[in-house]
Amino acid sequence: MKALRNFFEKTKPHVQKGAKYHWLHSTHDAFFTLAFVQKHTSKSGTHVHDYIDLKRTMGIVVLALVPALLMGMYNIGYQHFGALGQLETAAFFDLFLFGLWKVLPVIIVSYGVGLGIEFIFAQFRGHEVNEGFLVSGMLIPLIMPINTPLWMIGIATAFAVIFGKEVFGGTGMNIWNPALVARAFVFFAYPAQMSGDSVWISASGVEKMADGFTGATPMAEAVLGNTDLNVWNAFIGLIPGSIGETSTLAILIGAAILIITGIGNWKIMLSTVLGGLFMGILLNIFAVNAYMAMPFWEHLIIGGFAFGAVFMATDPVTAAQTDRGKWIYGFLIGVLAILIRVVNPAYPEGMMLAILLMNTFAPLIDHYVVQGNIKRRLKRVQQSA
Incomplete structure (x- = not known):
């Protein structure tokens, strides 16, 4: 060093x-x-100074994402060899290395395109390179299906960095989570890759990734009530889905890292879960079809709910900033995510849209929370006078 x-x-x-x-x-x-840590600190304003700068903070978030990444790699191999009927004969490293071989190019494209654009903008403006993409560059691959073409990942990443962040002024100025902007771009521009009832399971070997076996997703099947969900497999992540979203166990490990280090906000995580449970229970009570009758707690372990609650909703730039606002913000995300899943049968997932919508309303929530505090204090002053 x-x-x-x-x-x-x-x-x-x-x-x-x-x-x-x-x-x-x-x-x-x-x-x-x-x-290395910089030799200088900010020269104006009042700040708290310590050794944890933004790069170190982003590094901890990336570390918290590693369990979900590793489990996602293993699960890709698990699905592949399971589709071929070779699961019993395949060794652990056969499964993991197959997944690594598939995921690594996605990560390289995400970081290559995203950081390349970040460097170009920084050089053009004469500013420091923003650190935010250290996390976004990992989040984008983890929320994409493994069958998404690399060129599509590149276009989505470029769109997210340019139109989701740089047009607002860079890291700290964006109003939407850049990784979710990338996912939304793919969802609306190339819907066949992100929605519908098909998932990719390679069935012809590494050399022919285009050939595959398709089947209904656990998310769609569970909501439709067509199958009994294997709760254990869903919890540990041995089900088809986006690369990093399948394992609730790995996501909980990441959540523990974020909470213990003080990087992630537990209030948003908890309130999101409470919001999801509230809406799930409410729908169960008034269930009139299979969508509404899905057990409320199953919503927490399938789809992108857990991943979104831990890594997306807690983004400090796009989330609510006030303490009370964080509770409201997270609760509404949970409510909307389950509501979108159940009310819209064509799209049995709702975390992306729920978070993006609440990103938009987060400043408004904070505004009313602050105004409410001001009014209460003015009222106390008037009463004391």
Whole structure:
């Protein structure tokens, strides 16, 4: 590490203003701060200073995503060899390495396209490279089906970075979660890849990924009531679905990491779950069809509900900022996610739309919470006078 730091210190004068390679200043700074803590802090305003900067914060979120990523890789191999009838003869590493082989290109495309655009914008503006895509670059692959073509991942990522973040001013200024913007783009531009009743299970080997076996998703089947959900498989993640969304167990491990480190907001996570349970129970009570009769607790372990509650709804930029607002924000996400699942049979999933909708209303929620606090305090002042 000392040699690497010496390299950065030695090359730093060559990228300063007026130097030959001044146009690489943002790039040089981005790689330096990724490996080392900055030597300076903010010079204006009142701030709390410690060693946890934004890159370190984003790094912890990526670490929390690793269990879901690893389980997703294993599950892809599990589904593949299960479709071939070779599950009993396949070793653990056969399953995992197959999944790794499929997922790795998706991650490379996501980071390559996203960070490339981030660097271009930073160089053009003469600003530091934003750190936010360290997380978004991992979230985008995890919320995509494994059969999504790489070119489609690239286009969706570019759209999310440019129109979901950079047009608003970059990290910290966007009003929607960039990863969900990417998913929404694919959903509306290429609906066959993100909706319907088919999921991809490779059935012809690594060399012919295009050939596959399709079947109804556990999400659709459970909502339709056509099959009994294998609760254990759904909880640990051995069901078809988007790469990182299938394992509730892995997601809970990630949630524990975020809560223990103080990075993730437990109030939003808990209120989202409570909102989902509330709507699920309400629909069970007034059930008039198979959609509404689905056991309320099953909603928490299938689809993208758990992943969205832990990693998407808690995005500190697009979520509500006030304490009371976080409870309201999360609760409404849970309510809307289950409502969209049940009311719209053509789309038996609702977490993406629920979070994006509440991203839009988060500032309004905070506004009314703050105004309510101001009115209560003014009232107390008037009473005391």
